[in-house]
Amino acid sequence: MNIKAQIPNLFTMLNLFSGCVALVFVANSEFEMAFYFVCLGIFFDFFDGFFARKFGVAGPLGVQLDSLADMVTSGVVPGYVMFKLMADSTVFGSESYLPYLGFIITLGACYRLAKFNIDTRQSDSFIGLPTPANALFITSLPLVADYFHQEIDMEFSYHSWVLIAITFLSTFVMNAEIPLFSLKIKDFSFAKYKLQIFFLAVSVLLLIFLQITAVPLIILIYVLLSVLNNMVNKKSA
Numbered sequence: 460m461n462i463k464a465q466i467p468n469l470f471t472m473l474n475l476f477s478g479c480v481a482l483v484f485v486a487n488s489e490f491e492m493a494f495y496f497v498c499l500g501i502f503f504d505f506f507d508g509f510f511a512r513k514f515g516v517a518g519p520l521g522v523q524l525d526s527l528a529d530m531v532t533s534g535v536v537p538g539y540v541m542f543k544l545m546a547d548s549t550v551f552g553s554e555s556y557l558p559y560l561g562f563i564i565t566l567g568a569c570y571r572l573a574k575f576n577i578d579t580r581q582s583d584s585f586i587g588l589p590t591p592a593n594a595l596f597i598t599s600l601p602l603v604a605d606y607f608h609q610e611i612d613m614e615f616s617y618h619s620w621v622l623i624a625i626t627f628l629s630t631f632v633m634n635a636e637i638p639l640f641s642l643k644i645k646d647f648s649f650a651k652y653k654l655q656i657f658f659l660a661v662s663v664l665l666l667i668f669l670q671i672t673a674v675p676l677i678i679l680i681y682v683l684l685s686v687l688n689n690m691v692n693k694k695s696a
Contacts, residue, residue, distance in 0.1 A: 463514040470507035471524045474500040478532030481598075485539045488547075490601035493536065494671075497598050500532035501591045526572045533590035534572070537597035538565030541626055544601060548619040557619070560626055564597060567630030574634070584641035588632045592678055597629060599674035606672050632682060639685040658684055 477500030484493035507525060511517040541561030548558070568590045580586060604616060617625075640654055658681060665673035 464518075466514065467507040467511035467517075467521055468524055470503045470510060471521065471528050474503040474507065474525075474532055475528035477503060478528065478536055481532065481536045482539060485536060485543060488543060490540065490543075490598070491605070493540065494595075494598045494602055497532055497536055497594050500528075501595070504529060504532070504591060522576060526576055529572055529590055530569060533594035534565045534568030537568070537594045538562040540598050540601065541622060544617060545619060545622050548617075548622070557623070560623055563626050563630050564593070567633050568593065571633040585639040587635050587637055588629070588639065588678075588682060590633060592681070593629050593633050596675050596678040597625075599671060600625075602671045603675060606670070637682070637686065638689055639681065640688055654684065654688060 477496045481493040481496035481500065484490070484496065504525070507521070508517075511521055538561055541564055542558050543561075545558035545561050571587060571590055578586065600617065640658075642655055642659075661680065662673070662677045665677055669676070
């Protein structure tokens, strides 16, 4: 057995395991721990690809395993979080079927992952919001509300229809034909990577000053900067 060939798959399985643990925490409404395990899963997801490229062992099995693991960590978990947020809403109530709309995020993530596997345009950048970024956005929402309650002592809750709007919007952005600039910086050329460097610097500052509440804001800034960058490139072309 080629041990090196199995190292990326091990990291992929750790991603899947993290997603399974996150689901347990969501079931118990422990959203903070669920968020951290989603972050851990995304960490493992990054390194499975890193080691596959480093060892030259990338193959079809790894691609399939990666998508299946992401389906749980970045698909089922955020859908379940949205379901729980809607189910806890005073507008819908426990007997409403509307909270099940939260799993539209899961369906959108599944479609996005399948489309990504056969799309040859996304080797260096993305078209549509990647499922891990969307998962971070959705799973951070209850932490933002909790932050306002505990740290700022301010009553804050998401209106049920706002949650439905976020559900449909996030599903759309994952699958929309919107080119998003690559975050890979291959050399230290400021002129070439000024947009990436600016975004990373802003993200670090937001995390320092806003802590966990910065996460959804960073994802929104990433999408908006990409849209603006596309408009500028289109005008200059």
